[in-house]
Amino acid sequence: MVRFTRASGGWLLWVLLALSAPVRAQWHVYRDTAMTTSVELEFWAEDADRADAIAERVLAVFHQVDRQMSRYRDDSELSRVNRDAAQGPVPVSDSLFRVLAKAQAVSELSQGAFDITFGSVGYFYDFRAGRKPSEAELQQGLAQVDYRAVELDPQARTVHFRHPGVVTDLGGIAKGYAVDLGVERLRQAGVRHARLSAGGDMRLLGDKRGRPWLVGVKDPRADGRQAVVLPLSEVSISTSGDYERFFIDESGERIHHILSPRTGKPVHVVQSVTVLGPDTLSTDGLSTAVFVLGWEQGLAMIEALDGFDAIVIDDQRRMHFTSGLGAPEAP
Numbered sequence: 001m002v003r004f005t006r007a008s009g010g011w012l013l014w015v016l017l018a019l020s021a022p023v024r025a026q027w028h029v030y031r032d033t034a035m036t037t038s039v040e041l042e043f044w045a046e047d048a049d050r051a052d053a054i055a056e057r058v059l060a061v062f063h064q065v066d067r068q069m070s071r072y073r074d075d076s077e078l079s080r081v082n083r084d085a086a087q088g089p090v091p092v093s094d095s096l097f098r099v100l101a102k103a104q105a106v107s108e109l110s111q112g113a114f115d116i117t118f119g120s121v122g123y124f125y126d127f128r129a130g131r132k133p134s135e136a137e138l139q140q141g142l143a144q145v146d147y148r149a150v151e152l153d154p155q156a157r158t159v160h161f162r163h164p165g166v167v168t169d170l171g172g173i174a175k176g177y178a179v180d181l182g183v184e185r186l187r188q189a190g191v192r193h194a195r196l197s198a199g200g201d202m203r204l205l206g207d208k209r210g211r212p213w214l215v216g217v218k219d220p221r222a223d224g225r226q227a228v229v230l231p232l233s234e235v236s237i238s239t240s241g242d243y244e245r246f247f248i249d250e251s252g253e254r255i256h257h258i259l260s261p262r263t264g265k266p267v268h269v270v271q272s273v274t275v276l277g278p279d280t281l282s283t284d285g286l287s288t289a290v291f292v293l294g295w296e297q298g299l300a301m302i303e304a305l306d307g308f309d310a311i312v313i314d315d316q317r318r319m320h321f322t323s324g325l326g327a328p329e330a331p
Helices: 048-069 077-084 094-109 116-122 135-142 174-188 280-293 295-303
Strands: 002-007 010-015 026-034 037-045 150-153 158-161 194-198 201-205 213-218 226-232 236-241 246-248 254-256 270-277 309-314 319-321
Touching (some): 026 048, 048 094, 201 213, 201 280, 270 295, 295 309
Antiparallel strands (some): 010 026, 037 194, 270 309
């Protein structure tokens, strides 16, 4: 069954995979595209019309967050911050301040391995065109990369850059926030069993009606194959991998989108990182931080956090995991 619904100023195509039965409880699945990635929602509901209304409210969240936090939209709140924050403190919404504050906390925890000011270097890369920056461009951009240049005032809810040239990019954390916000709307609607994902970020609400959700961690070098399958419920899962956006350069090197804030170049010590925790805003930022730190430092950081676990596939395709998971079984 195909449904067209007017939302967020445009026509969205939603595909309901289960056959609709107005008075029969069942699983409802919807798909959309937002924040430059695929969004998928699955939840249990008793009425198809009510399910449609809930899905519309949940999926609208991703377009709302994109309008606020996209670096690529001139009219976004984040773009206004990037333009004006070097001149003085810029008042921002509670939601943007929350994401910036979490980004800063992950930066401090990881000693700069996660850094939203990488945008100063990141915009030199064009993965569709297969372009990477020259050494001169790298040095120019790296001079502006420092999460400590972003000053947050929690009382005034303002953002200030300590010097000109800073460019923030929330691509490594904003989707996690949107997933959390979508799950909150599901809870408000009385939904108890759901799965909501945006790209590599997922949150599970409850279980799958008496059974765990089965969540696969993709094999970074084998399309369509899972490296491991985890039985999970009521948890957030974020995966960062070098297979998401990349090209192979003239020397045969994989140039991907997860950049070291210290070098401005792609990190090659791991291929994939999956972090599990209580909220997707945190797991989103942490998965990038672990990727940049490498498996030993990254897992040590996660081990020190209550309620978080991680699985890392390194550049030799070996799997490493935190003590809270035990040895995962390959599918």
